[in-house]
Amino acid sequence: MILPLTYFVIFKYIPMTYIQVAFKKYTIIKSPWEMPWADNGGFEYFIKAFSNRDFLYALRNTIMLNLLDLVTGFPAPIMLALLLNELRIRWFKRVTQTIAYLPHFLSWIIIYGMAVQLLAPTSGLVNIVLNRMGIKSIPFLNDSTYWVGTYVFLGIWRDVGWNTIIYLAAITAINPELYEAASMDGAGRIKKMWHITLPGLRPTIVVLLILSLGRILGSEFDRPYALGNALVKDVSNVIATFVYTYGIRGLQFSLTTAVGMFQSVVCVIFLFIANGLAKRIGEQGIV
């Protein structure tokens, strides 16, 4: 028990003391406690961040990409789980599930590599097929608009199968007698889905929805960093990549610590609001 606690103190709590860097003028020779305070009551770097165009873009992109992910990626696994539930051939169901879970285990680098090869304007399989059908090549990864679509699609591609697991588990918990009773009353496949399965999934759906709403300002790094390129950086830069380029590459530690802290704090606030909402509507809550 002592070892893991030490781990948490060193790698989770001590970094929190470094958050001071956000309010101070960073100098490499002093510990964060000894660094001089930044101007404007210590808030200079927060002001700088919010007047930095790159940061404002990153903020906008983070919210935009997460919202798009939510709108498209949230209903997809529910529909897929309903579909899989209708599959009666058991071995085929298992095969489908196995293959659908698979992309979740590929890294974003691998997915990026495949995307580059498949979607390249002249040599990618997708565009070759399009060309043969008489459609002009689409610059999936090199044009801002298409890039956003590709980004969102790849996200669904990777995780839709994986995210069905929890819904499928919830479906097995539904009392089978309900289905029998419904069949007796003459309900068809669609009716059963609508009146029994979906209401049975409701608690799961609500909790997961609220959870993902709470993450709207969170940001992953691997996905936008791997998929992004110079041509689309107006839409692909998110807060995590901003912190990397300005902080670790550009050595602007105070500025990027401020940005990171802003993001963490807002995230926690969102999560607690989300959790409060979940509890209010009578669900279990998550925190």
Place this chain on the structure above:
Amino acid sequence: MVASKKSIIGDWIVVFICVLLILICLLPLLNILARSLSASEAIIRNDVMLLPKGFNFEAYRLVLSDTKYTWSLAWTAILTVICVVVSLFMTTICAYPLTYKKLKGRRFFSAFIIFTMYFSAGTIPMYLLLGDLKMLNKPVVLIIPYCLNVFYMIIMRSFLSQIPDSLRESAEIDGAGPIRILFSIYLPLSAPVIATLCLFYAVGRWNGFSDALMFMNDRFYYPIQLLLYNIINSISDIEITTQEGFSPPGLSESLKAATIIFATVPILVVYPWLQRYFITGATLGAIKE
């Protein structure tokens, strides 16, 4: 029950959509595999679809004869094994005491740990800390800083706390200490969760690249994903191979494909074996106290 005509049509529609889904998941991988096995001229001519054209193993031969790739693969494999062992150990000794109902301050410790899941200091403080700990650019930076995942720890804790207390109590009466109880009662019973976390940690390390990107400048210690990223972007490695004169243009394309396959295969190999376990793990993860 006699299936009606309508419901048979329904079945076919469902099967059809599922087949479509399987294809969407598998075709990209097949295309990459075909490219990696094709002659480069065929790739340049845009002839390669799902089956290799001008079948050859040239790209694989090149990858395997280049020590940069082979070392990176080997290094990542070593790294993954070390990380899994360290992480599983840490996760177990963290989760096990938390299932002890008699442990003083159990709630406090739980809160202390779970808090870090919701609020983290961010990348830069971590970077500065690692700098102060003199860990930057040393191999240990790829192992220690993220060796304990709170979420996985919770999965383990939920699993362990399903084991009935009466088992522990009877062992205590027989005079077994907490360590003995852990090894002879809890761990043998928790094979599913250990297998799950093994897979999660291993995949995490094998696929991980951002920590290496940020904290590791020494190219010697680049894990495979970071190398792969550089290769796909053709920053340097590929160019060297092709400028040496022996490789026709377009070979770099099949080389990239071959590298992608190399980085993917280990996962594809392990994954089916662990599948029956990880579903349990993934659903357990949804339950929190």
